[in-house]
Amino acid sequence: MLALTFETFRQLTVNGFFRGCAYGLLGVGFALILGVTGRFHFAYGFTYTLAAYLAFTLTFRAFSWPFWPSAILGVLLAACAGAAIERGVYRPLAKNAGATALLAVFVASLGIGIAGENLIRLLWGSETQAYFGPTQTTIDWWGVTFINFDWWQAIAAIVITAALAAMLRYTALGRRIKATRVNPDLAKAIGIDADKTYVIVFFLGTICAGVASFFYAVKYTVDPAMGTLPITYAFVVAFLGGTARSPIRVFLMGIVVSLIEQYASIWLSVQYTQTAVFVVLVGYLTYLAIRSSAFMAKFNKAGRPTPVVPSTAAEV
C-alpha cells in the first residue's frame, strides 16, 4: 500500500479539481443538449475535436492568426457546426422517425461521429500535432503545483458555467430553453419556437465542448481521436449530474468524478482509474433501476412507464 502523505493528497485534490473543470464543462454542454432536446448527441466528441483543430489551423496552418482570436473563432465555428448538425440532420430525422426518434438520432450521430473523426484524419492527417501557445509556466502554491493553462481553464469553465446558469435563470432565452426542456409541445403552444431553441442549445452546448477541447489541446496536443475519451466523460458527468438540472450541479459532478478518478489512483494502477469511474456509473444506474421499481415511479396514471430520470422536477 502506498503511503498517502498529506502532500500527495493535496496534489491529487488540486489535479482532480483542474481536470474536473474540463469534465464538468463537457458534462454541462452535453447535459444541456440531451436535457433540452432529448438528442443522444454522440457526435459531441467530433465537434469537440473540431474546435481544437479549427483553432489550431487558423494559427498554424492557414492564416497565421494570433493565438487568442483564432482560439475564439475556432470554438465559435465548431459551435456553428454543432448547430448545423441539429438543423441539418437531427431535426428532419426526428420529425421523420416519430416514436423511434431517439434511436434514429443516436444512430445518425454515431455515423456523424465516425465520419467526422475520419474526415479530420483525411484533412489534417492522423498524427498527433503539437499546439504551441503562450509559454507554459508552472505555478507553485505551498508545494502544490499546476500550470497556468490549468488555471485559465478553471476560470473559463467556471465563468461559462456560471454564465449559463445565470442565463437560464434570469433571461428570456433561458426561460424559453427551460420551457422547451419541460414540455416542447406546450412551449410551442405558447409561441416558443422549439426548433430554434434546439439550435441555440446545440450552439451553446458545443461552445462548452469547444472550450474544453481548446485547453486540452494547448496543454497537450491535437489528434483526431482526442474526442473519444472526453465524450464518455461528458456522458457520465451529464447523467450523474442530471440532464434536467442546473449547470452548476452538473459542473460540480464533473469535479466529483475527477476526484474519484484521482483518489482511485492512490490504490489502483492508472489503468484501473477509468474503470473505477465506470464502475461508479454502473452502480449508479443500478441504483436508479432499483429505486424506480421500489418507489412507484414505474407507472403514472395512464399506466405509462415514467422514464427513469434522476430528477423529475426541473430545478435552476
Added chain:
Amino acid sequence: MSLWVNYLDQILLYASLALSLNLLLGYAGQVSVAHAAFGAIGGYAMAYTTLSHGWNFLLGTLLGMVLAFVIGTLVALPALKLTVEYLILLTLAVSSVIIGLLVAIPQFGGTYGLINLPSANLFGWHLRSPYDWLLPALLSMVIVYAICHRVGESPVGRVLKGIREDPVATEALGKNVFAYKVTVFGMTSALAAFSGAMLAAWLRLATPGVFGFAFSLTVFAIVIFGGMANLNGTILGAAIVVLLEPVLRRVVRIEAAKASLVQLIVYGVALAILMRVRPQGALPEGFSLWRRIRGERAPKARVEMAADWVPETVQHVGEHVDDQLPVSEVVRRDHVWHDAPVVLETRGVSKRFGGIVAAHELDIELRRGTITALVGPNGAGKTTVFNLLTGAIPPDSGTIKLNGDELVGLDPDRVARKGMVRSFQDVRLFNRLSCLQNVMMAVQGQPGENFATLAFRHGKVKGAEEETRDKAMGWLRFVGMGEFANVPAGALSYGQTKLISLARVLATEADVLLLDEPASGIDTKWVDTMLELIEQVRDRGRTVCVVEHNLHVVGRLADHTYFMELGQITAEGTIAELTNDRRLAEVYFGTT
C-alpha cells in the same frame, strides 16, 4: 484470390457476431453498444486458455460463453427498468469496464493483448489458411443464424417484439417481461462470446483494440444497415461494411492509407442518411426474398385501405340518457347481478401519491356473467383502479381477491395469468406486428414461449403454434376483423384498433376482463358493434368491468354501476338510480 477468401471469412465472422446483436436490438429492442465487449470475453477466454493452458480453442470458447452468459445476465438486471438513453449509457459503461479490466489484468497482456495464438485445431484439422477457415466460419455463422432464427421467428420472438413495441402491454398480457429481457440478454451475450472467440481464433489474437468500442459500433452499424429484425439483412450488412474498404481500394483505386479513412467516412455518412431515407434498413422487418420470388406480396393494398379508412365523423353518442331502458329490463338486470357469484372482490384498497389520494378505501365487487361499470368525472381515478387491480400500481393497503386468491403483491403478468386482463384507454397495440400476431400474443399457455421447449420440442411448438393461430383467427373473426389478419396494427383506423384491442383481451380467455373506455372516441356505428360484442362476451359467462364516460353506453351495458369521485366510490347501484340522483348528475355533468 486468397485475399478475397479472407474477406469472405471476415464477412461470415462479423455477420455471426451481428446476428446475435440483431436478436437483442432488432427483435427485443434493447439498444446495446457493448456487444463487442461480450465478444471480447469469448475471445480472451479462448486465447488465454489456449496460450497458457494449452486448451483446445473450442473448450475455451465454451468457457467464454458461460462467462459472458453470467455477466450478460447480471447486466440485464438493472437494464430492465432503464429507458433507451440510460441503456445506451449503461452498455457503454459496461463495455468500458470489460475492456478496461481486460487491459488491466497483466496475464492478458495489457494493451497489447494476447497475440501469436497457435492455429486453431478443429478435431485434428489445423486451420491455417483463409481457405481452411471458410467452412468453420460458415458453420459458426449458420449455427448463430439458426439459433437466432429459431428464437426470433417463434412465439418467443413474438413476445420479444412485443417488449420492443410496448413492454407495459406485453406484461398486461401475462408475459414475464423481466425474465424474457434477462434471458435474451444473457443468451445473446453468450452467442457474442462464441462469435468473438471464433473471430479471435481466426485472427490468432485477442487484443483490446480488436474488441474495442469502435468494433461495437461497427457491429451495431451492420445491424442497422441490414435492417432490424431481419437476419438476412444482417448478413448483407456485414458484407457491405466489410467489403467497402477493399472495393474502394481496388475498384475505385484509392490509395491504401486513405481507403480505410474514406471507408469509415462513407459508412458514417451512410448511417446518417440511412436513418433519414430508410430507417428500417436494407431489408426491412418481415421482408423475405424467397416470398417475393414466389409472388407473395405483402398485403399492401389492404394496408392502404385500412389507413385511408377513417370514420367520416367521429361522433360522441349523446351524453344524456335519453333512451332509458325499460323498467322491467332494469329490474331484471339488477336481479341477475344480485344473484351472480362474486369473482373479484376488493376490500379497503387505498393508494396515495404523495399528498394526492388516488384511491381511498375501495370496495368493489365484480360478479360472474355481469358487466360492472365504473363511471365518474375526469380525474376521479377510474383508470387508477384498473392499475391497482392488475398490479401495475401496488396499493398501499387493502386486499384484492380473485376467486379467493390474493392478488396484492403480484406483478401485472402474474395477475393476467391468474385470469384478469385489462385493455388500455390508449389501446396500446403492437404497431409493427400484424393484427393476427397482436391477438396471438394474447393466447395463454403457449409452449413455444418457453426457451427450453423451443429448443428441444420442435413438434410440440409447431402444433401449438397452429392451434394458437386458429384461436387468434377465431377471435379476430369474432370482432369482425378477420380480413385484417395480416395488416400491421399501426395501419388501422382508431375504431379498428379498439376492436383488435378487444380481440386481444378476449384471446387471453381470462375470467375477468377490464375494459378501459372500449367505445370512446369511435364512430357511432362502431359503438354498436362494440357493445354487441361486449354483451356476447358477458353472455358467455365472463366477468366484465368497463370504465366509460358515455352514459348511453353504460346504460346499455351495465348490470351494476359504481360512481367514483376523487378516488372514492360515492355511490353504487343501477345506472337509473345513479342518474336520478341530482347531486351525482351535477358532479358528472357540471350542470343540473
